[in-house]
Amino acid sequence: MPNVLLFDVFGTLVDWRGSIAAELLPLLGRARAEAFADAWRAQYQPAMEEVRAGRLPFCKLDVLHRRNLDIVLKDFGLDHLDEAARRELNLAWHRLAAWPDVGAALQRLRRRFRLAPCSNGNISLMADLARLNGWHWDAITGAELARDYKPKAIVYLTAALAFDAAPEDALMVAAHSSDLAAARAAGLATAFIARPDEQGPGRGESRAVGPVDYEAQSLTELADMLGC
Template sequence: MSQAPIRALIFDVFGTLVDWRSSIAREARQLLQPLGHELDWEGFADAWRGEYQGAMEEVRSGRLAFQKLDRLHRRNLDIVLERLSLEGLDESTRQQLNLAWHRLDAWPDVGPGLQALRRHFLIAPCSNGNISLMVDLARRNGWHWDAILGAELARDYKPKAAVYLHAVAALDLHREQVMMVAAHSSDLEAASAAGLRTAHVARPDEAGPGRGESAPTVAVDYTAADLRDLASQL
């Protein structure tokens, strides 16, 4: 692989930078418990997230025209609520619940890690999340991006090559000057196939205890325990 200097880091967000499972469980509990509902809150988060890839595949395959992840999340929410016999929730509650994805908390290492990395590199999300979602997560968690890139601008969803290549083009860089940072080997494999450099960040408890990746399952340029470790390596 080319040894051209890395100029920019682009990041997966859900799971890599934010703890979606605990955050969604918390948000669902805060909204639904006062209405008299008692659920397995982490199980609810898992069920909602479980519809994620299938919904995006409808877009990636061309069966569904591109739409923002907020709209896909809402479609998936309605599916899960019906499955749990909670279809009686009013529209206002559904809207507030859908915006839970805008209120996710970062893993503890992310704030200082991004701050350290930004001293030396351009940094930007390259997420399947829409721009308003990325803006809200950045403001909530105190992140300072140089750009917001990803699916909404590319009008497609990862791991389609167009999403990574659109990010590279937006920064006016060459592929080998941009590194994709993610906790998911499938994301990194696709980015590498598109010509980008890659770094894996371990999130072993992303989907629950021991239900995340502690190490990559594909070849990558860097492996890191967290973002602070990645900053130290780079």
């Protein structure tokens, strides 16, 4: 049984698509706001790959999000937005709403386990999401601590080491099979949480692809499985 639970955040704990689209509704209307959220997110992995491949020095995700925002604003014909508006819009990632099951389930899990995010999001972003959604982390781990981005093994291993835990004593919890496959390859235990609507209705993962130690339809169900 693990003694540390590490969580992916974007998509697993928070509804990034719905939250980003909601921020853009006054500017774009629903259909274009959702398309903008998708386009912004589509820049996420390519931007991090620049860092993972060594073509860019490590920088916080806030910096990459802003770089990506400037690209998408131009693509959507919104290049006229001034600097203040761009800074505020970039902070939308600090204001993402949790999925309904998350708050109560984290409280249950914390009674038995130490909890931390293991996200590509920077520490200030993770702290702001915790304060907004009423979560209590025992630490904040992830990309900024490891100075690299998932799915590099160093991110998972640094998170476990922060708790003086062997990899097998840490459980990586995520809604993305690729994230869990990388964590498993690094020696961590893994738990899949279904988020079938993460990228829009029916456009998320409802089942794990590949082996995992636990598979649940919600964080509440995972808490049940772990005896919390």
